[in-house]
Amino acid sequence: xxxxxxxxxxxxxxxxxxxxxxxxxxxxxxxxxxxxxxxxxxxxxxxxxxxxxxxxxxxxxxxxxxxxxxxxxxxxxxxxxxxxxxxxxxxxxxxxxxxxxxxxxxxxxxxxxxxxxxxxxxxxxxxxxxxxxxxxxxxxxxxxxxxxxxxxxxxxxxxxxxxxxxxxxxxxxxxxxxxxxxxxxxxxxxxxxxxxxxxxxxxxxxxxxxxxxxxxxxxxxxxxxxxxxxxxxxxxxxxxxxxxxxxxxxxxxxxxxxxxxxxxxxxxxxxxxxxxxxxxxxxxxxxxxxxxxxxxxxxxxxxxxxxxxxxxxxxxxxxxxxxxxxxxxxxxxxxxxxxx
Amino acid sequence: xxxxxxxxxxxxxxxxxxxxxxxxxxxxxxxxxxxxxxxxxxxxxxxxxxxxxxxxxxxxxxxxxxxxxxxxxxxxxxxxxxxxxxxxxxxxxxxxxxxxxxxxxxxxxxxxxxxxxxxxxxxxxxxxxxxxxxxxxxxxxxxxxxxxxxxxxxxxxxxxxxxxxxxxxxxxxxxxxxxxxxxxxxxxxxxxxxxxxxxxxxxxxxxxxxxxxxxxxxxxxxxxxxxxxxxxxxxxxxxxxxxxxxxxxxxxxxxxxxxxxxxxxxxxxxxxxxxxxxxxxxxxxxxxxxxxxxxxxxxxxxxxxxxxxxxxxxxxxxxxxxxxxxxxxxxxxxxxxxxxxxxxxxxxxxxxxxxxxxxxxxxxxxxxxxxxxxxxxxxxxxxxxxxxxxxxxxxxxxxxxxxxxxxxxxxxxxxxxxxxxxxxxxxxxxxxxxxxxxxxxxxxxxxxxxxxxxxxxxxxxxxxxxxxxxxxxxxxxxxxxxxxxxx
Numbered sequence: 001x002x003x004x005x006x007x008x009x010x011x012x013x014x015x016x017x018x019x020x021x022x023x024x025x026x027x028x029x030x031x032x033x034x035x036x037x038x039x040x041x042x043x044x045x046x047x048x049x050x051x052x053x054x055x056x057x058x059x060x061x062x063x064x065x066x067x068x069x070x071x072x073x074x075x076x077x078x079x080x081x082x083x084x085x086x087x088x089x090x091x092x093x094x095x096x097x098x099x100x101x102x103x104x105x106x107x108x109x110x111x112x113x114x115x116x117x118x119x120x121x122x123x124x125x126x127x128x129x130x131x132x133x134x135x136x137x138x139x140x141x142x143x144x145x146x147x148x149x150x151x152x153x154x155x156x157x158x159x160x161x162x163x164x165x166x167x168x169x170x171x172x173x174x175x176x177x178x179x180x181x182x183x184x185x186x187x188x189x190x191x192x193x194x195x196x197x198x199x200x201x202x203x204x205x206x207x208x209x210x211x212x213x214x215x216x217x218x219x220x221x222x223x224x225x226x227x228x229x230x231x232x233x234x235x236x237x238x239x240x241x242x243x244x245x246x247x248x249x250x251x252x253x254x255x256x257x258x259x260x261x262x263x264x265x266x267x268x269x270x271x272x273x274x275x276x277x278x279x280x281x282x283x284x285x286x287x288x289x290x291x292x293x294x295x296x297x298x299x300x301x302x303x304x305x306x307x308x309x310x311x312x313x314x315x316x317x318x319x320x321x322x323x324x325x326x327x328x329x330x331x332x333x334x335x336x337x338x339x340x
Numbered sequence: 341x342x343x344x345x346x347x348x349x350x351x352x353x354x355x356x357x358x359x360x361x362x363x364x365x366x367x368x369x370x371x372x373x374x375x376x377x378x379x380x381x382x383x384x385x386x387x388x389x390x391x392x393x394x395x396x397x398x399x400x401x402x403x404x405x406x407x408x409x410x411x412x413x414x415x416x417x418x419x420x421x422x423x424x425x426x427x428x429x430x431x432x433x434x435x436x437x438x439x440x441x442x443x444x445x446x447x448x449x450x451x452x453x454x455x456x457x458x459x460x461x462x463x464x465x466x467x468x469x470x471x472x473x474x475x476x477x478x479x480x481x482x483x484x485x486x487x488x489x490x491x492x493x494x495x496x497x498x499x500x501x502x503x504x505x506x507x508x509x510x511x512x513x514x515x516x517x518x519x520x521x522x523x524x525x526x527x528x529x530x531x532x533x534x535x536x537x538x539x540x541x542x543x544x545x546x547x548x549x550x551x552x553x554x555x556x557x558x559x560x561x562x563x564x565x566x567x568x569x570x571x572x573x574x575x576x577x578x579x580x581x582x583x584x585x586x587x588x589x590x591x592x593x594x595x596x597x598x599x600x601x602x603x604x605x606x607x608x609x610x611x612x613x614x615x616x617x618x619x620x621x622x623x624x625x626x627x628x629x630x631x632x633x634x635x636x637x638x639x640x641x642x643x644x645x646x647x648x649x650x651x652x653x654x655x656x657x658x659x660x661x662x663x664x665x666x667x668x669x670x671x672x673x674x675x676x677x678x679x680x681x682x683x684x685x686x687x688x689x690x691x692x693x694x695x696x697x698x699x700x701x702x703x704x705x706x707x708x709x710x711x712x713x714x715x716x717x718x719x720x721x722x723x724x725x726x727x728x729x730x731x732x733x734x735x736x737x738x739x740x741x742x743x744x745x746x747x748x749x750x751x752x753x754x755x756x757x758x759x760x761x762x763x764x765x766x767x768x769x770x771x772x773x774x775x776x777x778x779x780x781x782x783x784x785x786x787x788x789x790x791x792x793x794x795x796x797x798x799x800x801x802x803x804x805x806x807x808x809x810x811x812x813x814x815x816x817x818x819x820x821x822x823x824x825x826x827x
Contacts, residue, residue, distance in 0.1 A: 003623060010630055021637065028644050033649070034652065040665065170741075214788075240651065257643070280658060281665060283659060299651075299655070307445075309448070323663070325673065340675065
């Protein structure tokens, strides 16, 4: 047997052993344990605000930590900072490249970031002395489109890219401090853990990976989906995360059990998921779909608890404010809606 | 100039479209080919294929002879309307055969399938499902989106042009189509003669067809263009997320030419075509994989029941703090237009619910700026605040710009760890030695070990004292203070 063949067999054997080890932990399932749990009942949310102003598809949004401001990015080549409560636009920032795919708000509220087909993560200072908004850094280094970016703090940002890698950048120097390699497909999304020590990424290779921010190592890898993973989000306690995929399912993975706990799907849901978010307690999972709707799932029981219909085109992004009060959805119909 | 012979030789392959239709039907009823990632982890098909396959499975059931939607020919004023069924028929079938709760959901799912062109209203360009007597027809599999159609504007021009040549009221151009035709005529002015000739050839072949068959094919062709060139204002379901568009340009699979010369009939449904051979990993890659999997095998895994319990208790504990489950006190500003809740959060005087949360664990105190402040105040009253101050300083260090890090590391060392430090903290010798090494080459994580040790100390000692303290208990019992002054 050739060396290659031997190695292949060894790898296959290890994977089987891991699969067995995971199975050995299945003394029960999440749905069995929550069978007797009271259901959350029918969740009905109404649109409380509609943010109008973008002229083309909205691709991304993120709440600021104050739970009122939010940033959105659109193919009309603009980044808009909104006061979502009053619906006023605080800033309308023209972008150098209109092919923007992601945007982020720094926890301090002083910076925003965005990027896309230009392969660059541009950092904008929102609180300059002159009062205007300008680019303070252009982080280049990725050899593929920028699919997602998230600020750790004002000095560091994590990005994911179509070049199959993720990176941690030092904004001041513009350098990549750490590169996270391992995915074999475009990385579409990332989510920072609540303690900011790790993050999870989802990619077009149908796998999601947990990375240690400090040493760049992949700590765990999860499979289960059968198509591109478009979105990932950590469960509020940092011990689990959910992914949304083009295979029309969302799945909950647990870090300590090292496997999938629950799948959220329905025979009538025949389209991909673009975005996912948890309510403050984690009991509700909200997911945005290609069929213009948002579905609300009972995280623990796996049942659909509600549908949010209102957009006239695909829901491309969504997020829940840090105080858990409001859900914001962004769509290809160029509008953002605030629901609760 | 242009070879008339070639134009006349344009092959229309839809005459066999019905034969293909039945072939596809058989295939979709057969067991599905799973779309699993190969050993490299790549899924070679376009991400939409899975979705198309799901829809096509439903379509196949809808077309089933026994349990599907009854298709009939309706006698109208002077002619027959072949091969139709009503919108209500579709809604009823969906409600009966899929687990759909209500008419709204059935309409939503049906409209999605119509928008992709799997069935269409025979008298409307707008592809939605209506729960009434509107007539619908199935699309021929030749035109299904799973064939990866990307029809070009030249084809659209041929199509619109040939429509003007046929003297039928039902084929008259709508306003937006007439506008498109005018635009295309300007854009393709140079090759218009060629386009015209193709259109003529198409029209000629169409005329030769059986009248009934023609009605059906004309409507299917129109529905195809309604998907790829939708009515202005309608959603274009063929629009692809730009992140995916580069991956979807698979030249072997994309079909661009509707009226072209190629004869590329598929013998079976593209969603059930087996994926091509995948790239095999190299020796080096396998070594890496083995190392990783070995480490994974050695990891300690928790039992499912334990993990589930932990998730359950977390959600239960925090459900009072989830505005989607529990109405916030005094109200949700988004609903009541009263921002009192936010004003209270911003104030230095924490409410009872907020104080109660600090009791859930040390992280809740450390996360909340007011909690940190109260914790610090308490420790200072005991003259034991150095641990918390050290922890806070190290957290702040991690967020500093890299050029400020070395100085700050030195400052923290001097304050808390150096011999004779004014706020000396007690760390175990291992962490102390490691830290002494780290500060020689100071980075953001220089105090990581020491910080973890101090965190554990605080958790087991200072934090529990804080929660038991009278200061905390008073805050917990405190009556809700009025947020607005009366005078």
